Amino acid sequence: FNLNVLIVGESGLGKSTLVSTLFNNDLYPPKPRKDPAAEPPKTVEIQSVTKDIEENDVRLHLTVIDTPGFGDFVNNSDSWKTIVDYIDKRFDNYLDAENRVNRTSINDTRIHACVYFIQPTGHSLKPLDITVMKKLHKKVNLIPVIAKSDTLTDEEIENFKRRILADIRHQEIDIFAPPQYENDDAESVTETHEIMSKVPFAIVGSTQQVQTADGRTVRGRSYPWGVIEVDNEEHCDFVKLRQLLVRNYLEELREKTAHTLYENYRTEKLSS
Amino acid sequence: FNLNVLIVGESGLGKSTLVSTLFNNDLYPPKPRKDPAAEPPKTVEIQSVTKDIEENDVRLHLTVIDTPGFGDFVNNSDSWKTIVDYIDKRFDNYLDAENRVNRTSINDTRIHACVYFIQPTGHSLKPLDITVMKKLHKKVNLIPVIAKSDTLTDEEIENFKRRILADIRHQEIDIFAPPQYENDDAESVTETHEIMSKVPFAIVGSTQQVQTADGRTVRGRSYPWGVIEVDNEEHCDFVKLRQLLVRNYLEELREKTAHTLYENYRTEKLSS
Ligand SMILES: Nc1nc2c(ncn2[C@@H]2O[C@H](COP(=O)(O)OP(=O)(O)O)[C@@H](O)[C@H]2O)c(=O)[nH]1
Numbered sequence: 284f285n286l287n288v289l290i291v292g293e294s295g296l297g298k299s300t301l302v303s304t305l306f307n308n309d310l311y312p313p314k315p316r317k318d319p320a321a322e323p324p325k326t327v328e329i330q331s332v333t334k335d336i337e338e339n340d341v342r343l344h345l346t347v348i349d350t351p352g353f354g355d356f357v358n359n360s361d362s363w364k365t366i367v368d369y370i371d372k373r374f375d376n377y378l379d380a381e382n383r384v385n386r387t388s389i390n391d392t393r394i395h396a397c398v399y400f401i402q403p404t405g406h407s408l409k410p411l412d413i414t415v416m417k418k419l420h421k422k423v424n425l426i427p428v429i430a431k432s433d434t435l436t437d438e439e440i441e442n443f444k445r446r447i448l449a450d451i452r453h454q455e456i457d458i459f460a461p462p463q464y465e466n467d468d469a470e471s472v473t474e475t476h477e478i479m480s481k482v483p484f485a486i487v488g489s490t491q492q493v494q495t496a497d498g499r500t501v502r503g504r505s506y507p508w509g510v511i512e513v514d515n516e517e518h519c520d521f522v523k524l525r526q527l528l529v530r531n532y533l534e535e536l537r538e539k540t541a542h543t544l545y546e547n548y549r550t551e552k553l554s555s
Numbered sequence: 556f557n558l559n560v561l562i563v564g565e566s567g568l569g570k571s572t573l574v575s576t577l578f579n580n581d582l583y584p585p586k587p588r589k590d591p592a593a594e595p596p597k598t599v600e601i602q603s604v605t606k607d608i609e610e611n612d613v614r615l616h617l618t619v620i621d622t623p624g625f626g627d628f629v630n631n632s633d634s635w636k637t638i639v640d641y642i643d644k645r646f647d648n649y650l651d652a653e654n655r656v657n658r659t660s661i662n663d664t665r666i667h668a669c670v671y672f673i674q675p676t677g678h679s680l681k682p683l684d685i686t687v688m689k690k691l692h693k694k695v696n697l698i699p700v701i702a703k704s705d706t707l708t709d710e711e712i713e714n715f716k717r718r719i720l721a722d723i724r725h726q727e728i729d730i731f732a733p734p735q736y737e738n739d740d741a742e743s744v745t746e747t748h749e750i751m752s753k754v755p756f757a758i759v760g761s762t763q764q765v766q767t768a769d770g771r772t773v774r775g776r777s778y779p780w781g782v783i784e785v786d787n788e789e790h791c792d793f794v795k796l797r798q799l800l801v802r803n804y805l806e807e808l809r810e811k812t813a814h815t816l817y818e819n820y821r822t823e824k825l826s827s
């Protein structure tokens with residue numbers, strides 16, 4: 284059961300932390316301390332980590348693909364190219380594998396979801412966000428999240444989400460939504476609505492165990508003025524993101540990739 | 556008594572809020588809600604607001620210059636140009652005024668300080684920060700601050716400050732420090748050290764009055780997990796920034812601008 288997730292966002296938005304939080308273990312080795320004399324990278328890189336994890340008795344062969352350098356340059360005009368090429372290459376590999384004589388067990392390395400990190404400015408999407416999301420939304424299931432949402436008060440999050448969704452609608456950007464079927468039972472309709480009404484998810488990540496004021500030990504961030512709890516739905520939407528990715532819509536993400544995004548790519552490629 | 560302060564940083568780092576917090580009143584009119592269909596600006600703009608304020612019985616003719624658009628484009632290679640041109644133009648105006656026959660009362664519009672907002676990534680300075688600070692540091696008193704520092708825990712702030720200062724030293728960027736004199740009394744040496752040991756100031760801004768858990772009403776930000784107090788030095792360095800700008804080093808900022816930065820500019824200009 285392959286799940287390939289692409290993580291996109293500028294440096295310092297808590298991407299590595301979120302990945303470790305999602306899979307409840309430090310997926311990445313600790314980052315080396317940056318030497319001030321070190322030359323920063325000149326192009327966007329692709330880094331991928333694979334791990335077998337178990338979720339609800341489902342064994343997942345999880346690959347997380349990070350994109351260090353994205354959005355970090357003075358000039359980010361080409362930031363998206365490396366990423367689009369990478370997604371296309373996975374489609375091409377699948378196309379080749381499908382065309383072989385022996386294709387009983389194709390290794391599915393296509394990207395099933397792209398988590399896009401939005402900087403918590405409080406205003407709305409940045410030009411770079413819009414540019415990149417428009418390059419990606421037809422090729423991958425796009426899941427925008429508000430990074431480091433503990434920067435924003437509840438009221439600011441509500442306004443920010445509204446403005447982001449207005450930008451997304453205005454720019455005609457497709458973001459992932461699970462298909463709804465006529466015969467869905469009431470419970471699953473409600474559950475879908477509960478998860479999707481929180482999009483874009485306001486997330487907080489942490490692998491640190493901290494003490495709350497009332498003595499509980501939780502994953503969170505400890506400030507002089509209080510402790511934010513990652514798994515507390517009153518504090519952020521982390522739980523919802525996790526449910527979407529590895530519990531409720533795992534199948535939908537893979538199917539939409541295989542039956543819609545890949546097929547569209549294949550059709551375009553073969554007819555050009 | 557003129558004080559002209561330039562505010563530089565990308566959108567959403569809390570610059571307008573900080574300006575209003577510094578001068579304890581809403582210096583800017585409330586921002587209009589951005590229409591998603593609105594075309595974002597294509598170049599960096601200069602916006603300036605002037606107000607007479609009173610500080611410690613000193614009447615200040617304060618001008619705050621904002622730079623909307625800075626750092627907000629996909630390609631920010633020219634982000635600094637408008638700002639450097641603006642600073643140079645103030646120097647040129649002063650040069651012209653100095654050369655007139657009647658120069659008894661020159662209006663000093665030179666920039667006395669530039670507060671540079673660093674995004675709280677937790678890592679270190681971004682390429683844009685370094686590029687811009689190097690363009691500005693010989694022309695204006697540079698005061699770097701960590702924006703929205705309530706995003707970072709105390710430990711993260713300490714590490715971040717250390718890495719920023721290492722970058723600044725390595726890149727040979729001059730940041731404002733008040734001159735120290737042989738005959739300074741012990742109290743002023745201690746006071747200088749207390750303020751300067753906090754650079755870059757980790758700031759938080761807010762003009763909202765909120766209730767703390769123990770019932771006090773303070774300027775701050777109210778989160779579900781706690782209230783951060785702007786004027787509480789255990790929570791952030793806002794008080795230190797304010798002391799530097801409008802209390803302790805007001806004279807030093809104006810003198811260094813007049814006697815060093817302006818004179819260097821004048822010498823370069825007249826000898827080229
Ligand atoms: N406020 C806040 N800080 C976070 C969060 N997640 C990570 N951080 C901190 O942000 C800094 C950068 O995190 P990192 O995961 O390395 O970001 P990346 O560069 O996007 O991979 C570190 O100091 C983290 O502890 C979060 O949800 N909220």
Ligand SMILES: Nc1nc2c(ncn2[C@@H]2O[C@H](COP(=O)(O)OP(=O)(O)O)[C@@H](O)[C@H]2O)c(=O)[nH]1
Binds near residue numbers: 433435567571705760
């Ligand atoms: N977490 C945090 N948010 C802040 C702070 N100051 C302002 N904000 C919020 O950040 C958002 C953008 O602030 P604004 O002052 O308009 O930023 P500007 O674009 O740099 O002028 C608003 O929602 C503010 O309430 C701060 O110190 N900490």
